Amino acid sequence: MTEQHADIEHHLFFLLSDNYRLTSTLLDRRLHAAGMPLSRSQWRVIAQLSRKEGIFQSELAEWLGIERAPLGTLVDKLEAANLVERRPDPKDRRLKRVYTTARAREMLPMIYDQAAQLRSQALSGLSDAQVEGLVESLGLIKHNLQQIRNGDGP
Amino acid sequence: MTEQHADIEHHLFFLLSDNYRLTSTLLDRRLHAAGMPLSRSQWRVIAQLSRKEGIFQSELAEWLGIERAPLGTLVDKLEAANLVERRPDPKDRRLKRVYTTARAREMLPMIYDQAAQLRSQALSGLSDAQVEGLVESLGLIKHNLQQIRNGDGP
DNA sequence: AGATTATTGTAATGTACATTACAAACCTGA
DNA sequence: TCAGGTTTGTAATGTACATTACAATAATCT
Numbered sequence: 001m002t003e004q005h006a007d008i009e010h011h012l013f014f015l016l017s018d019n020y021r022l023t024s025t026l027l028d029r030r031l032h033a034a035g036m037p038l039s040r041s042q043w044r045v046i047a048q049l050s051r052k053e054g055i056f057q058s059e060l061a062e063w064l065g066i067e068r069a070p071l072g073t074l075v076d077k078l079e080a081a082n083l084v085e086r087r088p089d090p091k092d093r094r095l096k097r098v099y100t101t102a103r104a105r106e107m108l109p110m111i112y113d114q115a116a117q118l119r120s121q122a123l124s125g126l127s128d129a130q131v132e133g134l135v136e137s138l139g140l141i142k143h144n145l146q147q148i149r150n151g152d153g154p
Numbered sequence: 155m156t157e158q159h160a161d162i163e164h165h166l167f168f169l170l171s172d173n174y175r176l177t178s179t180l181l182d183r184r185l186h187a188a189g190m191p192l193s194r195s196q197w198r199v200i201a202q203l204s205r206k207e208g209i210f211q212s213e214l215a216e217w218l219g220i221e222r223a224p225l226g227t228l229v230d231k232l233e234a235a236n237l238v239e240r241r242p243d244p245k246d247r248r249l250k251r252v253y254t255t256a257r258a259r260e261m262l263p264m265i266y267d268q269a270a271q272l273r274s275q276a277l278s279g280l281s282d283a284q285v286e287g288l289v290e291s292l293g294l295i296k297h298n299l300q301q302i303r304n305g306d307g308p
Numbered sequence: 309a310g311a312t313t314a315t316t317g318t319a320a321t322g323t324a325c326a327t328t329a330c331a332a333a334c335c336t337g338a
Numbered sequence: 339t340c341a342g343g344t345t346t347g348t349a350a351t352g353t354a355c356a357t358t359a360c361a362a363t364a365a366t367c368t
Contacts, residue, residue, distance in 0.1 A: 008201050012273055012285075013177050013194060015292040017324095018219060020174035022299035023167050024354090025326070040167060041354060047162050058316060065172060070355050072318060077353090094316040094363050119166055121302055122295050130291050131166075137288040138169040141276050145176035148275055171354095178324090179356070195324060212346060224325050226348060231323090248333050248346040 023122065030114050036107055038081070043111050045074055046083055046104045054097045056089070065146070083107070177276065184268050190261055192235070197265050199228055200237055200258045208251045210243070219300070237261070 008014065027040055048063050049055070055063075061071040075098060078084035083104040089095035123131055162168060181194050202217055203209070209217075215225040229252060232238035237258040243249035277285055 008198070008205075010289055010293065011269075012276075012289060012292075013181065013269060014198060015289065015296060016170065016174050016177055017194060018296050019292055019299065020170050021220075021325070022296065022303060023170055026299060026302055027167065028326090028353090039353065040171060044162070044168060051162075056316080066175075066354095067356065068317065069319085069357075074354080076318095092316085092364070096317070115165075115167060118302075122166075122298050124298055125294055126291055130287065133284065133287050134291040135164055135166060135169065137280055137284050138166075138173055139164065140279055142169060142172050142176065144276050144278055145173065145180060148180055148272075149176060175355070182323090182356090193323065210346080220324095221326065222347065223327075223349085228324080230348095246334070246346085250347070 023118070027115060027118055030118055031111065034110065034114055036111060036114075038078075038083070038111075041074060042078055042083070043115075045071075045078060046100050046108060047111075049084065049098060049100050050105060050108060053099050054087075056095050057086075057098060060098060078104075177272070181269060181272055184272055185265065188264065188268055190265060190268075192232075192237070192265075195228060196232055196237070197269075199225075199232060200254050200262060201265075203238065203252060203254050204259060204262060207253050210249050211240075211252060214252060232258075 024040060031038060031043075044064060045060070049060065052060070052063065057071060057075065058068050060075075061068045064071065075084060075086065079086060082101055085099045085101055086096045087099065089097055126134070178194060185192060185197075198218060199214070202214065206214070206217070211225060211229065212222050214229075215222045218225065229238060229240065233240060236255055239253045239255055240250045241253065243251055280288070
């Protein structure tokens with residue numbers, strides 16, 4: 001109750017935001033430098049999509065764990081960059097099916113490669129066991145947080 | 155090289171962004187509900203400031219690990235909310251010293267309390283050792299990433 | 309069938325950053 | 339002393355989200 005103020009820098013929440021910002025910035029820079037001007041979120045969209053071609057936007061949002069609205073603008077940009085294509089569903093005119101373009105599918109492996117390089121730099125000094133534990137813990141926390149987000153509902 | 159595409163959901167970078175977004179959203183909601191409408195970044199500013207009253211904006215930015223420009227707008231908002239006060243330095247007219255207000259200092263313990271509640275919910279199911287390992291790993295990664303960011307220089 | 313309800317995608321707005329560019333003020337060295 | 343460089347804070351702009359509100363369309367329930 002008194003000492004919790006002491007270790008601001010080691011607070012889980014701040015560590016999370018720091019690591020998020022840093023990986024974000026560095027990955028962006030790296031991808032831009034490699035001639036692939038897209039963000040982690042955009043990468044994620046096409047990565048997810050490449051395994052589920054033709055799903056609806058709302059399904060895609062669900063898979064990504066983000067809201068439909070932000071995904072909409074993401075898809076807008078990806079479509080403008082010719083990395084993704086929207087096609088209306090003939091049966092239900094509300095729905096838009098989304099597909100990766102050939103350009104996106106060519107880019108993907110290069111993106112993974114850049115990301116892997118940054119990842120290994122970021123993880124230098126950590127043992128395999130530590131990395132494994134980290135990923136597991138982050139997965140558990142994510143799960144807990146999702147429960148809270150969905151359960152608290154009105 | 156082939157299987158790295160398989161586990162998108164377990165990729166460190168995506169886990170980081172997921173956990174960042176989720177903690178962000180949930181903490182914001184909780185603080186708003188408790189009558190303290192501020193974000194984690196704002197909290198962090200006044201938390202850091204409460205231990206270093208009167209430092210300059212650029213020093214504060216350095217401590218927080220963010221750029222001067224974004225910090226400026228953060229301080230703008232905190233000042234508008236009467237949580238922080240800017241005072242010019244008499245010797246060097248470029249400098250602004252920043253101080254927390256009484257209101258901020260009253261709020262801080264309540265904020266920590268709300269954060270602690272969310273934190274313990276988020277960490278449910280993790281052993282103490284796991285949490286310790288997590289914090290340690292995140293600290294190491296943050297350190298590595300900072301090295302990269304600073305070292306790559308022009 | 310017709311009225312209500314639910315769902316999809318979009319629009320508008322707000323926050324937290326980053327990056328770049330800059331004006332004002334300070335410092336330094338010829 | 340004064341010309342040139344450096345530092346501080348700010349302004350402008352862009353991205354990634356969230357939240358709320360809404361129009362269009364579909365599904366459901368009398």
